[in-house]
């Protein structure tokens with residue numbers, strides 16, 4: 244008999260989580276102004292809000308915490324992190340930052356000015372925020388296929404090199420500080436980018452003399468998909484694939500809360516010594532001295548260890564299999580989601596579930612609230628609230644997709660939890676016809692409104 248698949252870890256420490264009643268949840272979500280970010284985590288049973296910083300560190304990472312060097316300058320931990328970034332990603336220069344958006348802040352404070360254009364494949368919300376805050380423009384060049392949730396293609400996160408070239412042709416080189424390639428493509432459903440696509444995008448960047456920035460939050464998951472889906476990579480190790488991926492890039496920004504499996508941390512890495520030096524000023528001003536940036540020594544140690552563990556095939560297989568497991572359960576129940584299952588999350592196609600809720604009443608948000616009410620499960624809206632308003636007209640932007648993202652923390656929940664998530668979704672799905680209205684906004688920030696938005700029932 245062929246042995247079944249099992250996790251590549253065992254559990255050494257546990258954290259209790261608690262269920263609640265529907266009445267309690269109705270009260271809590273009302274108090275939270277129907278914004279899932281406003282809930283107390285104690286009021287959540289299974290928390291799939293994000294896979295960012297929510298993973299379980301390993302015994303080795305915790306051991307690294309004990310040997311961190313907290314020296315202000317030139318700490319051992321800095322050199323450990325430097326060695327890991329060089330060995331695994333291949334960059335000579337880097338600045339530690341407190342998380343991914345801080346890496347974007349340091350980089351864009353240095354290279355982006357008003358009126359600039361940064362093409363990309365579905366820029367992440369903080370990336371777009373940092374671009375638009377500087378009165379520059381994030382132009383989406385994702386392949387059209389990404390918008391068809393039911394289409395199964397192996398690399399649905401790709402950038403369209405033709406769309407990219409049109410943008411690069413249209414604007415002068417000095418207006419394009421970087422092309423941003425996000426791997427995996429979070430916003431399009433945790434969908435991977437192929438090595439071929441990275442090569443093509445890089446070639447277009449070279450042709451027009453612009454920098455290729457990789458948004459590397461989930462680079463290791465992307466490498467797993469290249470190994471398992473792309474011709475010619477099956478026999479390469481994850482670490483070999485990772486090295487090749489970054490060989491085509493000039494800059495990488497990293498939220499280490501994802502694939503480096505730490506609770507806090509990030510960095511911006513450079514091939515160019517000159518650009519690294521230019522960025523140091525904003526690092527010192529906004530983050531900290533260049534050898535710790537926004538991080539403590541112990542966290543840099545854990546990050547270095549996490550980069551190594553996060554690029555091991557068995558770990559990645561365990562992780563991505565769990566996401567696929569949830570996807571397969573949803574298939575069983577006929578619940579539509581962005582196909583195929585992504586690397587870190589399942590993205591429920593809310594428009595296909597709640598067909599009676601008008602887009603002005605925030606379809607994916609409505610589904611998120613329903614799932615919370617059903618079983619205390621917290622997902623996050625990737626729809627019109629997140630898409631925010633047009634920076635010029637200030638009108639709501641209604642994206643093609645209204646998705647409810649269920650992000651799965653690394654090494655944190657078991658498949659039994661996934662069974663509960665799937666069953667709760669089935670219950671919501673079974674009563675979908677009775678859900679006819681959603682929510683309207685009562686309060687919002689001028690930018691990145693989704694974190695703090697307040698809502699009330701539409702009718």
Ligand SMILES: *Cc1c(COP(=O)(O)O)cnc(C)c1O
Nearest residue numbers: 342343344367369429458460498
């Ligand atoms: C999380 C994330 C970021 C921002 O990182 P933070 O650590 O949350 O600041 C940037 N890009 C992508 C693709 C992300 O997933």
